[in-house]
Amino acid sequence: MAFLAKSASLAAIAAFATLSGAAAIAATDDPPTAVSADSVQPIRDAVASPNRSENFRQRDSYRNPVETLSFFGLQPGQTVVELWPGGGWYTEVLGNYSRSTSPAGTRLIVAAPWERGLNAIRRMQTSQPDLWNHIQLAEFPAPSGTTNPTVAPGSADLVLTFRNVHNWRFGGQDQVAENFRQIFSMLKPGGRLGVVEHRLPEEMDSALEETSGYMKRSSVVAYAEAAGFRLIGESEINANSRDTHNWPRGVWTLPPVLRGADQDPRRDEYIAVGESDRMTLLFVKP
Template structure:
């Protein structure tokens, strides 16, 4: 469902008020970039990029890291937003995993002029570390203490049920790459705390308490929660997990109208800080 933006003109400068957060006009402009994929633009009504990034406080002058950008949905917004005055890292497990965003950069170099590739998880310190050692050709890791903001969208469940559980290592590394006082902005499919008979992570959903637990253990402090990406129509109890809902529609045409009416998943939107 499309959420209305609360727009106000303040002191002659174009801004959008999102709740109590002010979104720079440059952020709104970035969502209108002609380099965005039309299919991605169509999902704005589910993913609320202006409200979400404004809640996280992302500024156009920031150094921002996007963890595991996959198809580059948010990358298409972040890259032009940061192109003039910021710096942007797209961080993935291998260069191959970043091929989609690399292709976007090649197609629109001006919009992606400050985007750098980085490896995440970083190379393991020892053979006992849970993070896989990337190939020698992989991009470098994000420098420690260099980022103002780290963002990750719907990735925690992937770290949780991979070949090895890399969740805590992921949060530890995100903590390390941030400057003191820096922000971790996280969106994830939300499994209700009272849910019974639904396997966390393998369903694609995570309990909010679990996510907060990993973040807190890494050293983060939770400073805010937004309901902007919540979806009360999501029942969370699908045999094939969250991928039953759009945009995946893993069941094909079976009950497609029902899943379309539900929309995309119920999601937590959490803001953490690295204490100064």
């Protein structure tokens, strides 16, 4: 079954400059525009909530959730879809936000492969139902004929995915194309797609996209545009100039994973780099 569509007007998109003094890059003649301080405050409150996991909170300085979600245009009253939530880092923030702004009609759907992709969110809901049971779960990508909940076509105002395009790429080019096609379908006309992804410099070997966890900006934009999206803005809020993109175990060499670092004499170097260099891209469904 599919979730019923819920009407909610698209609000203005936050310019990164509004919060940090750095310029957002307008990609077309339809750039993001600044949101009001009143619209940003619920995001700040969600990030500052005491119910967030302390180990998650320690990643805030690398992931910049207030600035990132403001840039993507998160607003009360939207139907928001988070794709492939992993351990639930952003789900905690978005769950706090959607619960606090629910009187305005905000709705949060978390979508991933039906079993393993949603297990962390199910554990959140089981352990703290009062905090997280309002989050709806859906299958994504949705195979033909599935009987599990899916995101209804034309129902979402804002779709967000954080550090996942490389995972889709590991499934092959056809899988990436299908995922972006399904995202395009679930959005309303004028709906926005926000993507944060580990960035592979354009001059580096594209074959690294198949193994390293990094993706080229040109590749992500090409996938989105092939599905019908237009790029309307990008921000450097999640950039990291210390990342050289050529680590022995790919992006997972760096925090927070630090794969294999216990036996690696360069461990302190990896920690000093911090989390990966990331692109932050905003697309619209025309």
